[in-house]
Amino acid sequence: MHTFRSPKKILLRHANNDDIKRAQDFYTLHGKDELLLCLERGYNGITRDKFPCSTFVRIVGSCYRTFFLKINNNLSLWNPSIRHKLSVPKCPQKPDELETFPWAGIGLGFDPIGDDYKIVWISESRKSSFVYAVKTGAWCEIASPTPQFSYVLPKAVFFNGVLHWEIHCDHIKSQDIYLPSYILTFDLSTHVFGMIRLPEPDWCWRTTGLTTIQSSLALISYRMDVDDTWIRVWRDNSWYVVFKLGTYQLPIEGALQLKPQPNINDGDLLLKTFEEGVQVYNPKTRL
Structure with missing residues (x-):
């Protein structure tokens, strides 16, 4: 592969x-x-x-x-x-867990130490999660992450040997009216879970996705009250804003979504548009 x-x-x-x-x-x-x-x-x-x-x-x-x-x-x-x-092969979860499979977290990544592709299935409410290794062709059972989370975005983002999911944790105490949001991480070599706190919640801001840009994990979010999209990157255990983009200020008409694409050039963004398909845009050169 x-x-x-x-x-x-x-x-x-x-x-x-x-x-x-x-x-x-x-x-x-x-x-x-x-x-x-x-x-x-x-x-x-x-x-x-x-x-x-x-x-x-x-x-x-x-x-x-x-x-x-x-x-x-x-x-x-x-x-x-x-x-x-x-x-x-099918994941060996119990039949009642199979019904909730679409709502569980799942992801594909590459273990650089074991030189192997791995699939990870995490459960929202069960004590066990599972890892599939292509080399062995088998699933192995692992302990689910703690504390338990109430919601997980099904798709994971793979970066630097680690899978990342956005989750909400209602078991963690917070003074905010919003559930604390985190990124759940899973190291494909050590099989260890971790957590990254997302920027403080605000009713104006909504997260639209995780990706990678500038050789870092990146978070895309937008304000509901103004035409503004921010892209933050995670470096040295902190979030840094690297781009602030207004959709109506872009040189491409009808831009719908911003999708940083690490597979082209570091810093280029893919813009999904109404009529022009997918376009490449560089926020530094504005071209």
Whole structure:
């Protein structure tokens, strides 16, 4: 599944809404200079390919160009560059836990010490969580993180050998009216959980995602009362604001989402737009 030295690409998923043809969703792989969208002809010179499974597939994680797919309760690892798909055996949780599987935290990452891809499934309310190692092809049971959390964003962000989930903890005392928000971490080499406190909660601010930028873990959040998006990075056990962006000040019309993309160049952002597809924007050069 390794592709560390392969050319860096961006995968775009395209949904087909034609009920008559009932065509499956397809994907395209793009380099940084291959994102220009033509409204009539689509992406020029880019080959479209089908997913290696049914239309009802969710991408729940990625790591080094290997994608983590979920079809119903079945899991697979898939590398589109070499067109290889690996089926993952079912996680050995109890039947009642299986029903809550979509709401549990799950993630794919790479253990640099063990030289192995690993999948981690964490439970919100159970004492046990699970780790799957590709080399052994088996799940192992581990203790769930403490204290227990009341909510977890299902997808994890992989960075520097560690998986990261955003969680809410109602068991931790706080003077705020909002539940304390944290990032739950899991080291894929040591199998040790940790916690990072998010910036203080405020009714105006909403977190839109975790990612990586400038070789650091990054948090994207926006203010509900003004047109403002902040990007913070986690360095030396503190959060630092690196970008303040106003959506209506961007040079691209109809920008919907800001997605820092570490796989292109450090500092470039991907902007999802209404009509121009995905565009690359550098906040330093404003181009």
